[in-house]
Amino acid sequence: MYQRCKSLCLTSNLQSRYKSILSKIEAKERRNLLFEEEKKRQRTAVGRIEKIEVKYLSPVEEVTLIMNKCISTPMDCAKHISEGVSKVSAIAMVDGSPWDMNRPLLSNCELKLLNLLSPENKVVNTAFWRTCSFILGAVVDIAFKQDVTVHLHSFPVPVIKSGSFIYDVYLDLADWKPTDQEMRALSAQYVKLINKELPIERIEISENLALEMFQDNPIKMTQIPNIAKTNNNKIILYRIGDYIDISKGPMVGNSSLIGRCTIASVHKIPEKENLYRFQGMALPKGVILNQYAYGLLENRARKFNDTTWPVFSEENNEVEDTKVLGRN
Template sequence: MAVTRFKFLSTFSRQFCTNSNAHVVQQTRLRIEEIRAKRLSIFDKELKRQQALIPRLEKIEVTYEGLDNETTTLVMNKGVSTPYNCAQHISEHVVKNSVAAEINGEIWDFHRPIPSDCTLKLLSMKPEDQHQASLVNKTFWRSCSFLLGAVVEGSFQDEISVSLHSFPPANVRSGSFVYDVQLSLDDWVPSQSDLRQISASFQKFVRQNHSFQRLDIDSSVALKMFEDNAFKAEQIPHIATKSSSGQTVTVYRVGDHIDISRGPMIASTSLVGRCLLTAVHKLDSRIYRFQGIALPSEIYINHFALGIIEARARKLNPARIPELKSN
């Protein structure tokens, strides 16, 4: 897949675009492309390696539980078939409206392979069960944080360095989803034009209908993948110790962007409707908290109601401020 670029130039960064440093700008742009291309190469190589470890296809039985407790037994391929593949056997409507899955009671990525016989439920953005609704909301919010990081990382294309730090656990009650980012700017205050331009890039990205592709990798592979980001490299050993194996890290790919998250994530960016960057707050040590809001693609509200939500999302999100050991 070709590398997608976000061509946002803030009013703050534009003042540095002079003939005297044009060669520096070009080098920075190539650097961004090289970093993303390297991560994609490692991701694809590791995915192929893991797929080659499957010696032969084994069949499993997936019991799909639909509306009114109707069940359908599907014979699928162990470690290869995903909830998406199961949905393809049911209906186009189910494929289009499924946000995530539930495997034996555990929320599951729509494009994550199924490892064994199981009971499957496919979740939409409007599940009747309140517990499922809470899980779906958190999955949607978490995915939006991930996408915000993708957009911000590609938004500053001049000499300004951008290092994604992390995003806090999804908390719908906070009023905004968040990504904390280090910029090589001491006191940047984005204008309304800046916010609108990043929002436009955000909207354009989600409309490209990218799937969320999950991959569990060894921590050594993760360290190689994120060796250009001091924060991620610092976080990876700790993240790995919390995995079931004690040495793996989960990454997701969306388009040309790869990042770390335990997930799960929504099926694709097409499930995100109206999305906005509402505020950027300076935290500390050049760390900026980017905050946004989004609506599921099937949910519409009037401008007045959206304005109330947007106003709330401008306030500093109270999520824990990240620890900074690397600068």
């Protein structure tokens, strides 16, 4: 009896907390304004421009580029090399570590650019899958009418072998089961967004600024202090278009690198109040499968993906699995 009363009280508290004082549009506009102001502040803080040497390593040559410290990015380097390289490069390796294409370079370094068919496929595939989840959050964020409360929860660490990328979302809808038409509409929105060929920006901000930016989302407000605690009071944000979210990254540099895609299913997460798992699958741009083979991947992506939410490790800020769904 006590547990039942406790559960009812928690449900009531969640529903009252999840009523934002800002509309979806107002909250998004405010978040983008703060993002732009912080980006300009960080650019101004660079001060006098210093030069760095970037040794670009490719299978056929080694080129030394003179770039601007804390301003130039791997994408800028790629554009200096050739238009073709800049269009296909997904992520960079800077001194052997994964690096976002649109993240400024901080010192002299060795640079390697990876495309979606590079031999280092695990690094690239993980970034690709993470980006797909990130964009899925952007689609769900605009998919519902204003009178439906939507709060993005998070997306777990990418697990390629699971067969689907995912995003967990709080919806103020009890036992919602989307129709086939609604699923097709979600897929259409996803395709529309990636076809805009938008760059994916990255910025590091303080915990206080993150709390200010996400004050309309009580779930993120709970997560931010825990993330900051393991990351020297820093929160990493990504933006595509006007959509901003939290992720440790890295992600691919542009939505144009995503090819054929489907939002395959939506599952209500067991024992979690009004929390739904959106699942999808996608192919890198240029990878072509016949309808039968693609259909097999779609069917696999429709099955409930029981990948767990991440917990940040204090040692290395990587994610570790923690079972919250009670399924294997």
